[in-house]
Amino acid sequence: MSERGTFDKASVRDAPVGGERVLARVDFNVPLSDGDSGPTVADDTRIRAALPTIELIRDRGGAAVLVSHLGRPKDGPDPALSMAPVAARVADLLGAEVRMAPAVVGPEVEAEAERLDPGELLMLENSRFEPGETRNDPELATALARLADVYVDDAFGAAHRAHATTEGVAHLLPGYAGLLLEREVRELTAVRDVPVRPLCVALGGAKVTDKIGVIDRFLETADSVLIGGAMCFSFFRARGVETGQSLVEEEGIALAEHVLERAETSDCELLLPTDLVAGREFDAATEVRELDGIAVPDGWMGLDIGPRTAAEYSKVIAGAGTVLWNGPMGAFELEPFAAGTRAVAEAVAAAPGFTVVGGGDSAAALAEFGLADRVDWLSTGGGASLELLEGKSLPGVEALLDA
Numbered sequence: 001m002s003e004r005g006t007f008d009k010a011s012v013r014d015a016p017v018g019g020e021r022v023l024a025r026v027d028f029n030v031p032l033s034d035g036d037s038g039p040t041v042a043d044d045t046r047i048r049a050a051l052p053t054i055e056l057i058r059d060r061g062g063a064a065v066l067v068s069h070l071g072r073p074k075d076g077p078d079p080a081l082s083m084a085p086v087a088a089r090v091a092d093l094l095g096a097e098v099r100m101a102p103a104v105v106g107p108e109v110e111a112e113a114e115r116l117d118p119g120e121l122l123m124l125e126n127s128r129f130e131p132g133e134t135r136n137d138p139e140l141a142t143a144l145a146r147l148a149d150v151y152v153d154d155a156f157g158a159a160h161r162a163h164a165t166t167e168g169v170a171h172l173l174p175g176y177a178g179l180l181l182e183r184e185v186r187e188l189t190a191v192r193d194v195p196v197r198p199l200c201v202a203l204g205g206a207k208v209t210d211k212i213g214v215i216d217r218f219l220e221t222a223d224s225v226l227i228g229g230a231m232c233f234s235f236f237r238a239r240g241v242e243t244g245q246s247l248v249e250e251e252g253i254a255l256a257e258h259v260l261e262r263a264e265t266s267d268c269e270l271l272l273p274t275d276l277v278a279g280r281e282f283d284a285a286t287e288v289r290e291l292d293g294i295a296v297p298d299g300w301m302g303l304d305i306g307p308r309t310a311a312e313y314s315k316v317i318a319g320a321g322t323v324l325w326n327g328p329m330g331a332f333e334l335e336p337f338a339a340g341t342r343a344v345a346e347a348v349a350a351a352p353g354f355t356v357v358g359g360g361d362s363a364a365a366l367a368e369f370g371l372a373d374r375v376d377w378l379s380t381g382g383g384a385s386l387e388l389l390e391g392k393s394l395p396g397v398e399a400l401l402d403a
């Protein structure tokens with residue numbers, strides 16, 4: 001496949017990694033589950049996505065010091081959020097030893113890093129065990145820089161954060177883009193800037209405030225924007241429609257009103273649901289009712305788009321040259337309310353156009369329906385993909401060397 005989109009940063013392919021120690025920032029923020037002997041990795045998609053970069057570094061004779069955050073540890077080190085189970089999974093996948101560092105930085109970690117021979121791997125502890133990580137503390141960045149000669153960033157999912165491991169350290173070591181980060185930026189930039197038309201953007205999920213920047217941008221540039229998920233209730237409230245007990249983000253109502261106004265003069269078609277599936281409660285065993293309209297009666301909550309809406313959205317998706325989908329159409333975790341998301345996922349999978357999916361829950365839905373390998377690009381970044389798509393620059397990318 002020829003390379004899409006533009007990318008103006010230096011690539012790991014051109015980095016002098018032979019014989020060097022490389023600090024590789026990866027996004028190994030993976031879900032864990034309880035195993036017989038402590039936590040294990042429940043889904044290794046993000047780990048697999050970074051393996052080509054790690055393998056490239058090893059093949060070229062570099063040693064890799066891997067660093068990632070994992071979850072949100074509150075006050076310093078939390079054994080439940082250690083990177084040890086992640087290191088074990090990386091070792092399994094690569095068939096190579098991955099040593100586990102006792103901390104993120106410090107003299108002991110430096111000694112471990114210095115001992116690395118070409119091709120060897122060391123995993124640092126959870127970067128958020130250091131309070132300086134999210135503060136982008138220069139002292140932490142300096143301590144990280146002492147561990148390596150070269151920096152490679154493959155953590156696209158964290159590239160919208162200016163943290164010590166994603167941004168600070170990139171100013172202290174020569175910084176190169178990993179293969180995954182580069183591909184993510186290329187694919188998403190192509191959709192944003194040079195889509196094959198018509199461009200259809202399908203947005204769902206819980207909150208308008210998460211996605212307002214993307215809606216705003218694509219009202220200018222897309223041919224159609226399809227709205228689903230709980231987000232649609234902010235739009236309905238802005239129009240004075242009854243929403244019953246549906247999840248409504250109050251803050252989103254004014255934003256939705258503004259979007260509705262702009263849509264009137266925009267060339268982009270803004271589509272909202274015309275029917276819904278409702279339940280009494282957010283529960284798979286609740287009483288279920290199809291509503292032939294969008295008014296939700298008192299005592300009910302809208303939990304999915306209805307079959308007519310799903311069919312209409314599927315038709316638009318099928319006719320698009322490019323489809324971007326972010327956010328489930330309903331509470332797909334509950335089987336009675338999964339049909340709308342399943343229909344859209346199937347339409348995206350079957351679409352003849354170029355298809356891109358972003359967002360953790362949308363990716364999870366695709367995987368659950370067995371359709372993950374049927375889309376052209378499945379982004380590993382939720383917040384980062386949204387920020388790139390709305391036109392913001394990503395600090396983790398900006399800090400790398402120019403090509």
Ligand code: ADP
Binds near residue numbers: 329
């Ligand atoms: P993504 O991770 O793909 O960006 P979001 O995190 O924005 O998606 O939203 C996903 C969540 O939205 C899911 O947990 C889903 O249950 C919820 N959701 C979608 N539609 C509804 C609805 N009508 N009512 C309540 N929750 C909903």
Ligand code: MG
Binds near residue numbers: 359360361382
């Ligand atoms: Mg989510």
